[in-house]
Amino acid sequence: MSKPSLPQGTRDFGPEVVRKRQYIFNTIRNVFELYGFQPLETPAMENLETLMGKYGEEGDKLIFRILNNGLPKKPEEARTNFEKVLEGKNVEGITERALKYDLTIPFARYVAMNQGQLTFPFKRYQIQPVWRADKPQRGRYREFYQCDADVVGSKSLLNEVELVNIYNEVFNQLGLTGYELRINSRKILAALAEFCGGMEKMVDITIAIDKLDKIGIDKVKEELAQRGLNEAQIATIEKYLSIDGSNEEKLQQIAALLGHLETGKKGIEELEYVNSQAGIGNLIIDFTLARGLNYYTGIIFEAKAPATVKMGSIGGGGRYDDLTGLFGVPDIPGVGISFGVDRIYDVLEELKLFPEGVYTGTQVLFFNLGPAESSAAFTAMQSLRKQGIRCELYHEQAKMDKQFKYAEKKNIGFIVIIGSQEIQNNTGVVKNLKTGVQETVALANLSNKLFI
Template identity: 65%
Template sequence: MKPSIPQGTRDFGPETVRKRQYIFQTIRSVFEQYGFQPLETPSMENLDTLMGKYGEEGDKLIFKILNNGLDNPAKTAQTQEGFSKILEGKNTKVITERALRYDLTIPFARYVAMNHAQLVMPFKRYQIQPVWRADRPQKGRYREFYQCDADVVGSRSLLNEVELTLIYATVFQRLGIPVDIRINNRKILAALAAACGGSEQLTDITVAIDKLDKIGLEKVQEELFTRGLTPQQVATISAYLAIDGSNAEKINALKALLGNESLALEGTNELTYILSNIAPLLGEEKARVTIDFTLARGLNYYTGTIYEVKANGVQMGSIGGGGRYDDLTGLFGVPNIPGVGISFGVDRIYDVMEELALFPDSVLVSTEVLFFNLGDAEVTVALQLSHQLRQAGIRCEIYHEQAKFNKQFGYAEKKQIPYVAILGEKELTEKTINIKNMHSGEQQTISWSALEEFFHK
């Protein structure tokens, strides 16, 4: 049988892993600079933990895991009954009671609910782990992919939103990706729903608006009609979606449309606070922060500021998103723990950096120096010298067998090793070594005692 992997998953070779690690390390270093602590949760959660947390669209994409022991004869009848329910679109613990995590936010909320009494609040955590979605694979969309999240729980302060916005700007500046950081506020969307008949309309409105980029305004309007909204209500939503201009002009237009709604005022005040505080701090970052009232993020748990990040110059979906979720832990019986967080889509960030050729050449350097293998006596000394360099933090290796120079040079070139070290009989006698720069072709002879200093320079 020809070997294969599941659709929507990928193998990563050394070059790809190094590039991905570069992204992870960049994000992690910024998280650490802002005082966030690392956290990991299990790959699978109880199904009840996940279901009902992502809206009707999200629930359909949760990967469910079959229980073990389904081949137990004593369970045969239950199993058959359970599969019948699954085919009817129902969940049954006879067949499955666990699922692969859909994102990192709900597992984090579950962790906080279980451990809040021991946590120092506000608790700032970051998490870098894979998640799974039963989605249709396409460019920038995979069934297994990594997320990098940073969240703060136990604080309602908008300073958290300011710092999370700066984290986005800093990370993408360091990666060299020009981005638009788009922000909105769910309170504004709640005010829109109130203007269109009441808060019970919020989910219908946000789920439809969240599809605007994919299906266009006309299809969104059609969906709103099918969800029971009146022509007047759809007209109000259409006017809302048409708001444009500078950040200040957008806020003024919103006030003109929804000025009588108190939640709209709260939402715009929060956006104004964030924008006014980050403006003097962005400096030369390749990031633009703009209000986007079409941004909805169709997840039910967001309650305040919401984020989405798009890369400029490439055809790609969002490469980051998040928001405030002041009642998320209440889903697990622990109310009144506010939270806010952001997420980085590493796989899409990788694709963007590949397309824009943003990875530095140094990312691909694994071995810094290759010692040639010219005989047993030479290898004995090479082992000693390479050990000395490794102790000093310099990555090096010895060619595995005696071979012609061309073959060993070819190995160094294919692995993009920047230096080769050549020891012959003469060098053994003089206790020297020839170092060749593979990029410039320059070669020099140095003493064994000066080798470590040479590479540190």
Template identity: 55%
Template sequence: MATKPSIPKGTRDFSPIEVSKRNYIISIMRNHFEKYGYQPIETPSFENSDTLMGKYGEEGDRLIFKILNSGDYLDKVTSDELQDINYKKLTTKISEKALRYDLTVPFARYVVQHQNEIEFPFKRYQIQPVWRADRPQKGRFREFFQCDADVVGSTSLWQEVELIQLYDSVFAELGLNGVTIKINNRKILSGIAEVIGASDKLIDFTVALDKLDKIGEDGVKKEMLEKGISEEALLKVQLLFNFTGTIHEKIEKLSALLSVSEEGKKGIEELRFICENVTNLGLQKAILDLDVTLARGLNYYTGAIFEVSAPQEVAMGSIGGGGRYDDLTGIFGLKNISGVGISFGLDRIYLVLEELNLFPQTVTTATKVMFLNYNDTQALEALQAIQKLRCQNIKAELYPDDSKIDKQFKHAEKRGIPFVVKEISGDLFTLKDIVSGDQTQVNFTELKLKVTL
């Protein structure tokens, strides 16, 4: 007996309806990206391992899918190395490429490789799949699309202001009310670590703090203690675990806490500039909030950090995120190129829109009218009319086989095709509305009008 086929956990097949809905979201994003001056690029699905490794922190590195070398991938491995079972060392011998973990690091590699062709500041958007060896769960997949917008070659904080507006404009057109854009700054986190005497534990501190909404205050404190951060240090940052108030009030609290940290004060001034100008310009639907626990756990952010939360009525993780990375291209040899970018989580946004029933009904409407097939002579006549409809961007098709009429009608119903042309007599078409059952005789002009209403 043949084995029933399956797909790997964390991946999915997409039906025509699902693809139509995904394309609806992507088309809105693409429209706004281009409206804001971003240009499209694409990069390979896999990169050289040394391009990706070491860019996402220890946790991120573990989630990168490695690709075995083609041919005899053990060719470079000695028998002693096989017996040692040193997985990290062995991996570098048998795998030289990896599936991309995100779009930002490949983008940095792209900028360095093509620096002589690029006009800076360079604004790019990219909509492609990425892969992470994560544990699959609701809204978290091993293969998923990211939709990124980045600017490199400018240190201006007006870019952060515009990216917040870009988030807002996309979610507004999607009809998502109550989306929260959380903002923080890595300089503030560095300042806090400095103030509590844990500068040497900055990564451990931020990775643990970023988990507050997942493991709670006690869980974060436990992890920090396990990483060597003292009880005394935790007492100094107690206010972070219950940090409330308006953005202005939160900034003032941080100013007091970080009064002795130059790095922290820089972060506060950057936050103040961004938040005040976003407030002055206004947002359509989204809510801007300062979340001092937001760290995002990625090593390459150096300034502002963003994370977008879905409306409260939907149990979903972040649906977007990003931040400022002042020296990401420096790791590839191109110094002093600052960048800032955001990412939209297409798959999670899809789930949110589905749960809130926000997809327009027209999104899933494909063919508008189907012509019945009685015989080859009639089929040719039908295709002549179909050709005219298609020339005017009306989706029309012919049932390919001269099957029983009942079978052809059932096919149209199952496909959700709203109209069927039963007969053609000279210049007249017998048109049936599948939903209402109404049947009328119309000329070609009337046919076009009815099927496009």
């Protein structure tokens, strides 16, 4: 009999981890709600045609396809079809659905299907798992949660300014004051492509630039050459990637390089507006930021963990002015951001930023000293539960030492002991396990003495 195991890139979450994750989810959810976003959920799987071709050539390779029931009975035919599927080809009758790769494309599909019932601008947030056939490593999993906020039906840059402030609010509440929020505009990248031979170069340039942090400038130049760019074009891109200084200095340098092009001029205006209106110190204009997803058209975002932690991106997003056009519903602009919850968790863990209260499940343990005593304890416990105090009664009569150890292992702060004498007096012995202070309290006043 084989040992039980998990699929690679997936995880179980025990109670302590779930509590910490819920702390992150709740922090993000509360900020989303504060800014007027509404909750939405979409299915785990989508039709394959909904997802394919939306994430660029790199992303499409990472989509988890779902095999249909009723596969071909002939082994040779089945083997051939499986090989085609593994090569990324679509085979009729083998796979027509896939696990969702992100929350943005399913959201666009939802808007396209429900546009007649929605009030625009439609502001939604979504907190659900997604799946990617990626190589598992620290901070990267095959199943993970995303937390997204999107606004559709508005071209106003006020939305970008609000999303910047949502990032700032969430990270400050989580204690990640040293984070960086980097922004760029795909219009700037489009202008660069135009300057380097035409818009058909856009995808080649952005895919290569998106790898700068991982492979370095020399490898990026090699990749650009392999993708057909000449020396002069590569030199222009290298000059573009070398722009540095304050946000204002960067904007001056990019204006000198690309400001003569109409697309570049618009991109610069967008960045100037968001930079001046956002009002946060962690905002950095970064022209090396590309985010290699085909659907972005305007401002793009990437949130980075504090430099003391080697983690990289903990969030990202951008504007996609015609995402629903992919589903036959044109002219619905949108902009959105996503939080990388799993990476944020690892960062908070490493920096020890989870508040102490996050670990607390049961707040009070009632000892079980026998049938009559446990009955009295149960009545008192139910009274505390009605007041919102989390309690449990030890499951059986046992030695005091065993019950004390149970409370300590579960990090329970208080114990209440009701013995025969306490039943007669309608009292209980309350002990604070952190301070060691112990006192006898009337059961009617129990909640006032727990200091919870």
